[in-house]
């Protein structure tokens with residue numbers, strides 16, 4: 001059974017009180033704010049997250065505002081954060097809180113788990129910060145600190161996670177869980193960092209086994225990488241230019257696919273066995289097809305490596321309205337500007353950046 005001594009816990013919490021970052025949801029730990037912040041912080045660095053958090057709170061100041069908005073509006077506010085399923089779940093759970101729970105957030109760990117997209121991490125993070133519920137959080141920061149503190153080589157095992165969580169929870173009858181959970185995570189973010197941890201200024205160094213053994217770099221052990229699955233796709237970029245504007249044809253993505261419900265270029269998945277050959281073929285036939293093929297663009301989603309081959313067609317003149325409501329022309333600024341007005345897939349934004357660079361080069365050559 002793993003144990004953490006009282007003195008280490010006291011030093012850690014004391015360190016947190018003095019060194020914690022001033023974050024908006026710490027000043028006012030309302031469940032709505034803490035929940036949104038925790039969902040955003042998964043896979044996102046704090047510096048990147050903060051402007052998104054402020055904009056999100058401005059746009060949806062309460063769970064009721066979020067529930068009453070359309071999923072498209074939520075996606076627009078989420079644009080750039082990626083992992084859009086998190087935004088979809090947030091929206092679904094906001095509806096549950098507003099409609100089924102009359103706007104009252106659950107207070108217990110178990111009831112939070114009932115909400116869409118809420119797993120043990122989010123439930124523990126929100127209920128400990130807002131209600132001091134005695135549940136330890138487990139994320140990448142906690143895992144790193146714990147694996148070093150105990151010099152544990154099986155840091156990714158369920159057994160280690162359970163043992164560390166129990167060891168932390170034992171102290172939660174004396175020390176507020178809001179403080180203890182945040183203290184471990186903050187230590188992982190600021191001191192016990194993945195590279196060059198600042199052990200000399202760490203409140204846990206007195207009992208840290210990896211530090212005592214002078215082999216901190218061995219923990220946590222490197223993760224075995226999952227095999228990547230390569231996906232090829234041809235992306236059709238159709239632009240219409242007038243003297244003042246540029247329009248682009250986009251298609252709403254089907255459900256069950258990545259970025260479902262968001263706008264994207266019409267994309268043919270899996271049609272390219274060898275992108276280099278396809279690239280040459282498309283270049284050869286550019287006059288017939290009226291298209292230009294750009295270099296493939298890489299994008300990763302979980303363990304999928306996607307290679308997107310943009311096929312660009314630029315025409316001059318006004319666009320005609322389409323008959324299909326799922327395929328529409330949009331002003332490029334409206335879709336891809338700094339303040340987009342429609343939810344656009346991350347892959348489409350990447351492709352559009354490459355197309356814009358190419359258009360600039362063409363313009364330069366013409367001048």
Ligand code: SF4
Pocket residue numbers: 145148149191192193197198199200202203204205208209210211216
């Ligand atoms: S002493 Fe170093 S390795 Fe140990 S917990 Fe602190 S920062 Fe991490």
